[in-house]
Amino acid sequence: MGIGNIFKAFQPKDKVFFVLFExxxxxxxxxxxxxxxxxxxxxxxxxxxxxxxxxxxxxLDDLTHEIFVQLGENFITPFDxxxxxxxxxxxxxxxxxxxxxxxxxxxxxxxLDPSYTEFSLxxxxxxxxxxxxxxxxxxxxxxxEVKESCIKINSFENIADDVLSQATVxxxxxxxxxxxxxxxxxxxxxxxVTDKAEDVAxxxxxxxxxxx
Amino acid sequence: MGIGNIFKAFQPKDKVFFVLFExxxxxxxxxxxxxxxxxxxxxxxxxxxxxxxxxxxxxLDDLTHEIFVQLGENFITPFDxxxxxxxxxxxxxxxxxxxxxxxxxxxxxxxLDPSYTEFSLxxxxxxxxxxxxxxxxxxxxxxxEVKESCIKINSFENIADDVLSQATVxxxxxxxxxxxxxxxxxxxxxxxVTDKAEDVAxxxxxxxxxxx
Amino acid sequence: MGIGNIFKAFQPKDKVFFVLFExxxxxxxxxxxxxxxxxxxxxxxxxxxxxxxxxxxxxLDDLTHEIFVQLGENFITPFDxxxxxxxxxxxxxxxxxxxxxxxxxxxxxxxLDPSYTEFSLxxxxxxxxxxxxxxxxxxxxxxxEVKESCIKINSFENIADDVLSQATVxxxxxxxxxxxxxxxxxxxxxxxVTDKAEDVAxxxxxxxxxxx
Numbered sequence: 001m002g003i004g005n006i007f008k009a010f011q012p013k014d015k016v017f018f019v020l021f022e023x024x025x026x027x028x029x030x031x032x033x034x035x036x037x038x039x040x041x042x043x044x045x046x047x048x049x050x051x052x053x054x055x056x057x058x059x060l061d062d063l064t065h066e067i068f069v070q071l072g073e074n075f076i077t078p079f080d081x082x083x084x085x086x087x088x089x090x091x092x093x094x095x096x097x098x099x100x101x102x103x104x105x106x107x108x109x110x111x112l113d114p115s116y117t118e119f120s121l122x123x124x125x126x127x128x129x130x131x132x133x134x135x136x137x138x139x140x141x142x143x144x145e146v147k148e149s150c151i152k153i154n155s156f157e158n159i160a161d162d163v164l165s166q167a168t169v170x171x172x173x174x175x176x177x178x179x180x181x182x183x184x185x186x187x188x189x190x191x192x193v194t195d196k197a198e199d200v201a202x203x204x205x206x207x208x209x210x211x212x
Numbered sequence: 213m214g215i216g217n218i219f220k221a222f223q224p225k226d227k228v229f230f231v232l233f234e235x236x237x238x239x240x241x242x243x244x245x246x247x248x249x250x251x252x253x254x255x256x257x258x259x260x261x262x263x264x265x266x267x268x269x270x271x272l273d274d275l276t277h278e279i280f281v282q283l284g285e286n287f288i289t290p291f292d293x294x295x296x297x298x299x300x301x302x303x304x305x306x307x308x309x310x311x312x313x314x315x316x317x318x319x320x321x322x323x324l325d326p327s328y329t330e331f332s333l334x335x336x337x338x339x340x341x342x343x344x345x346x347x348x349x350x351x352x353x354x355x356x357e358v359k360e361s362c363i364k365i366n367s368f369e370n371i372a373d374d375v376l377s378q379a380t381v382x383x384x385x386x387x388x389x390x391x392x393x394x395x396x397x398x399x400x401x402x403x404x405v406t407d408k409a410e411d412v413a414x415x416x417x418x419x420x421x422x423x424x
Numbered sequence: 425m426g427i428g429n430i431f432k433a434f435q436p437k438d439k440v441f442f443v444l445f446e447x448x449x450x451x452x453x454x455x456x457x458x459x460x461x462x463x464x465x466x467x468x469x470x471x472x473x474x475x476x477x478x479x480x481x482x483x484l485d486d487l488t489h490e491i492f493v494q495l496g497e498n499f500i501t502p503f504d505x506x507x508x509x510x511x512x513x514x515x516x517x518x519x520x521x522x523x524x525x526x527x528x529x530x531x532x533x534x535x536l537d538p539s540y541t542e543f544s545l546x547x548x549x550x551x552x553x554x555x556x557x558x559x560x561x562x563x564x565x566x567x568x569e570v571k572e573s574c575i576k577i578n579s580f581e582n583i584a585d586d587v588l589s590q591a592t593v594x595x596x597x598x599x600x601x602x603x604x605x606x607x608x609x610x611x612x613x614x615x616x617v618t619d620k621a622e623d624v625a626x627x628x629x630x631x632x633x634x635x636x
Contacts, residue, residue, distance in 0.1 A: 107589055168319070175390060181393065205280065384606065
């Protein structure tokens with residue numbers, strides 16, 4: 001329908017964007033998987049996870065940069081340039097806030113709040129659905145599957161909202177102001193990761209609405 | 213001037229967007245009116261307001277979703293697709309942060325800061341001006357009235373900035389760290405509602421600039 | 425390459441945008457220079473700096489508004505209307521958060537954290553590079569210089585991230601909860617200024633990619 005069909009004709013030439021977005025999504029799945037698994041058996045004295053999160057974040061920076069370079073070199077793109085740019089930045093934001101969460105968990109050296117792994121599981125599940133959505137975006141052939149992934153990501157963000165408010169209320173029961181400031185700050189970074197995943201889902205849905 | 217005239221010819225077909233945006237604006241006015249009135253005679257043991265805020269927030273989610281569905285089904289839109297999408301998301305953000313403010317007021321069970329009702333009045337007034345602006349956007353016939361509403365919304369946000377800084381300074385005089393963290397957090401949610409209203413005003417002004 | 429060449433033909437008519445963006449950039453350089461120099465020899469009892477920051481912020485509001493007025497009056501623009509709008513708002517955000525940082529430094533009356541001047545130097549350097557980038561954007565003749573400025577701004581934001589995390593960790597060593605809340609809040613405003621500068625750099629790079 002509409003402009004989509006015109007662009008579809010050009011797709012073989014611009015597979016590069018789908019290839020890059022798939023790489024980004026796969027990297028986010030690996031990053032969030034390690035983030036979640038490390039938090040499940042966390043050891044503050046082993047900073048392997050933090051180093052790996054930093055490496056993943058750099059790798060995603062490079063992939064994002066490559067998408068922008070390709071955007072400069074290709075006049076024809078599989079969907080609106082603005083959408084490619086918004087999607088690339090949105091995916092990069094997920095990595096940035098996941099890395100920031102990890103960084104402050106290590107820096108603050110506070111005991112892990114039980115909600116951390118609830119968040120990391122929601123983050124991992126969101127990244128898996130982002131990967132599904134991006135794979136199904138290819139050729140705009142599976143709009144229903146893409147939409148279903150986006151709905152799931154939105155629901156994960158809603159759950160994360162509740163995890164945040166419940167964890168915050170429990171946290172204040174400790175009456176330890178300094179600890180509260182530290183953990184509240186980490187909780188907010190973690191919740192922001194799911195916000196950024198929701199932004200990506202909304203961007204993907206907007207693209208699908210236009211071209212599918 | 214310019215592209216606007218071309219689009220105006222198509223308007224009868226896409227009245228649906230104005231109808232939906234008016235519904236959104238009306239709902240925001242009702243939501244903010246109840247929010248303000250409940251805070252004026254607040255009772256922590258009566259959570260009617262919180263439940264109503266949640267209902268309004270869901271209703272606005274549904275309306276926002278409907279706008280995106282219509283965006284997918286209509287090739288011709290009364291103004292840029294990007295602007296419709298930005299406006300719809302911006303209006304939804306107002307509801308989200310108003311609901312979040314209400315939620316944390318109930319969760320924290322702290323006595324109400326006197327600034328809460330100053331904020332809620334500014335939020336209500338901003339929503340009334342958003343409704344005015346959207347009604348006057350129809351057919352792009354009253355650009356002056358739209359602009360005046362946008363200027364008012366911007367001035368409410370400036371006032372909210374001052375309310376925030378003055379309330380924050382007073383709050384710190386209490387020297388109660390835990391209470392400060394809680395109320396500062398609510399103040400920031402409340403101030404963000406006016407930021408989101410300002411974003412909407414800027415989006416509306418951009419649209420008017422293009423088409424009026 | 426591509427659309428760029430078509431637009432280049434129209435440039436003489438729309439120099440107004442470059443003139444305005446250069447004025448904005450120059451004002452940001454002056455603002456950040458005074459901000460940094462005042463923090464180097466800070467006196468809480470002399471609020472000249474705060475008043476000047478407020479004046480600069482108003483001046484930048486006016487210039488931003490003028491860009492949007494011109495956007496309404498000019499059908500032909502030197503680059504995408506959306507990009508002009510995003511760039512203008514992004515530059516205005518830098519001024520807003522710089523002013524907010526100054527405001528809370530005065531309001532909280534806390535002793536200056538040593539990191540404040542590290543941030544203000546990074547902010548000043550970022551504004552200088554923004555001015556360079558905008559001057560070199562004119563006629564899209566020096567894309568390499570523009571890119572180099574953008575890379576520098578990105579690196580300043582990375583450094584600011586580290587300044588924030590190191591300053592935050594040191595701050596918590598004081599064990600003074602109320603002081604921690606205040607200074608952490610100022611540190612976050614300061615770091616946000618560099619985030620906004622990075623957003624501007626990314627917007628500029630996107631424009632250059634399209635037209636250079």
